[in-house]
Amino acid sequence: MLATAALQQLSRDLATSVDAMGLRSGEFGKPELVTKAAREAERIFQGFAKAKPSREDAYSAARSLLRGDELDAWQRDLVASAVAEPIREEQGAMALGASGFSALLSLYEAEARQGDLWRLTWHGLLFSYFNYDSSLAKDEKTRLGWEALRAFLERTWPLIDRLAGKDLVPDWVNILRKESNVLTVKPVENYSSAYLRGETEPTDRLGADLGIPPSSWFWHALVVGAVKRAAAASDAEFRRLIPQLLRLIQDKPGFRDEALEVILIRYHACQGAPPDERLRNYVCQPTVWKNPKLKFAGIATAWNRVPDPVWNMVLSWVNEGNLKAFFDILAARNNSDEGRLAFWSKYLKQISWTRLVFGSDTMALKRTNSEIRELIAGEEGAYAQLTSKPEVDAFMMQIGSYLVIEFSKKPNACYVYQADQLPFEPYDRHYDGGTTDLAAGYRPEIGCALRIVHRDGWDDRAETELRLLGIRPDQPNAQGAISSGTAATLATGTRGKRASTTFSQSTPRRDGPDMAVLRALIARFQGASIDDRRSTTNGGRLWINDPLQRRQLRSELVALGFKWAERRQAWYYPEQ
Incomplete structure (x- = not known):
């Protein structure tokens, strides 16, 4: 009797299991049913194979390790997934730097x-x-703890x-069997290549199968490694790789x-460094480093990461594009x-x-003209607007100590105005x-340096008049003001007053300044x-004396490469 009841109960349990697996909806012997069940089993298995303990429990164990508390057997397993987790209660320190971490690794081994x-x-x-984020590591002991973990x-x-x-194994085991070099002292070399x-x-597959988070040292090492590998190549090869580096x-x-930072500095070192x-x-x-013209406005501070000559190089590309x-x-x-x-x-x-x-009119056209839309977007934060002439646009450019x-x-x-005697503020957002x-230079009392009217033959006249201001066409093989580091930056002045112009010192030419321009x-x-x-035979220099020490003359002399001698209270041209 008992046997019969047990048999009936077993039959009912089997029927319930068959219903739960959905086997009554099909026919036995169909391969797709077996395949589907196998896939589901595989999914469940892989999930368990990557399972991590409760984050709170693991965090608590890591905090205890960091504080020097003794861990029980269960905590020793829990803490494994949290040793690289910053512990808030310990000012962001990690268990990797704990005094007991080395002993824990020895026990694991x-x-x-x-x-x-x-x-x-x-x-x-x-x-x-x-999961280790090197930017969050507090000290050298933490970094050494991470290195000890890698070696382990x-x-x-x-x-x-x-x-x-050899049978059913987790995905992470399969990927490590193929890519175990990620555990070596050169974990990203193959991937950066x-x-x-x-x-x-x-x-990408490695990152997905091993669950590498976006903030991981791995991606940092991959990106920097690829960039440095490209930077070590020849100029031509490096420039060829730039599109791939930008995609990375x-x-x-x-x-x-x-x-x-590495890419721009290396590009500046390329022969000629043509605009890219x-x-x-x-x-x-605007979402990356922003327009380099905004550096001194405190808006594009990322440009402080590179030396001025590198910033000047990109600024010259922007200026050329604007022109x-x-x-x-x-x-x-x-x-x-x-x-x-x-x-x-x-x-x-x-x-x-x-x-x-x-x-x-131009601002309105950005809605329908993609070329203008891209131009305005590229100048975001740097452009200004005209208020009284809808059909007119204007272009400002500084050449030497003059603003055109x-x-x-x-x-x-x-x-053409002297840059330190502007009748307007150079960084206003709106102009009439x-x-x-x-156009205040039209008024005689303003006294602008030069007014160019575009009538027949204007270009020849303008070139002659610019020469009188010390502005000559570029020499064919000369280093320009931008690429040699003599970029000028206008500081915001007050309307109706003088706006200051500040120059970085230029690299003096071996043959000295153009004496006709200087005179x-x-x-x-x-x-x-x-x-x-x-x-003179005793190694004399070229000196400029200015008893009044005028700011405008100072600006123009600095732009030509002169330096100030405090002891003599005069300007001199440094020898190479």
Whole structure:
């Protein structure tokens, strides 16, 4: 009787199990049913194979280890997945730097050699290895603890691999069997090389199967390793790899700034360092480093990561792009280029600062014209707007110690002002565009340095008049003001007062300054004189005396490479 009842109960249990597996909906012997069940079993198995203990419990165990408390057997397994976790109550310290961490690793290793180490405990340590964020490490002891963890994983992986067997194994075991080099002292070397070849799939698969978080040291090492490997190549090869490097940075943006720093410094070292439009467009995005013109406004502080000559290089690319955009897009729209792009391109290497000023018509066109939309977006935070001339745009550019204002449409003339005697503030957000500000040079009492009217033959006249101001066309093989580090930056002044101009010192030329330019400059400042002693046998110098120590003359002399001698109270040109 009891046997019959037990048999009936067993039959009912079997029926319940069959219903739960959905086997009544199909027919026995169908392979797809077996495959589906096997896949589900595999999914469940892989989930268990990567299971981690409660985060709170693991965190508590790590905190206890860090405080020097003795861990029980259960806590020793729990803590494995949290040894790289910053502990809030201990000012962000990690258990990797705990005094008892080395002894804990020794205990784990002894268990692994005896075949007693729980596989999930080893996986927890693997998780901590990749979860380590070097930027959060508080001291050298923590870094050494992480290195000890790496060495432990490298030593014990063969033991874990052997114990895992040949049958059904977790994904992370399979991937480590193929990619165990991630546990070595050079964990990313192969992957950084693959990335430069455009082979990203192996690394992506590794990251997914091992659960490597975005903040991991692994991605940092991969990005920096790839960038440095490319930087070590020849100029031509490095420049060829830039698109691939930018894609890598976009995929792993957490380490973008450090990578861009290396890329820009290396690019500046390239022979000639020709403008790279792709690199310029990426780094100057408002969401990346922003327009380099905004550095001194305190808005684009990322540019402080690179030396001034590197910043100047990218600034020159932006200035060149602005010059071409103004005449190719804005002035050309009104058929009013009149050869101005070709004319001002002759001074391109000397242009140290630019600013676009858009009329309301241009601002409205950004909704329908992609070219203008991209131009305005690229100047976000740097451009200004005209309020009274909707159909007109303006372009500011600084050459030496002069600020040039060009307009996009006739009958507006071009005005050249001394940069420290501007009748407007150079960083205003809005301008009238007329004789109250940008075109104030039309008024005789303002006394602008030069007014250029674009009538027939204007370019020849303008070149002659600019020479009188000490502005000459670029020398074919000369280093420009931008690329040699003599970029000028305008500081915001007060309307109606003088705005200051500050120059960084330039690298002096071996053959000295252009004496014709220097004489023309000194002639403009009464009382100043040239004292050229370079022909003397005792190694004399070229001196400039200015008893009044005028700011404008100072600015122009610094731009030419002169230095101030405090003892003599005069300017001298340094010998090489």
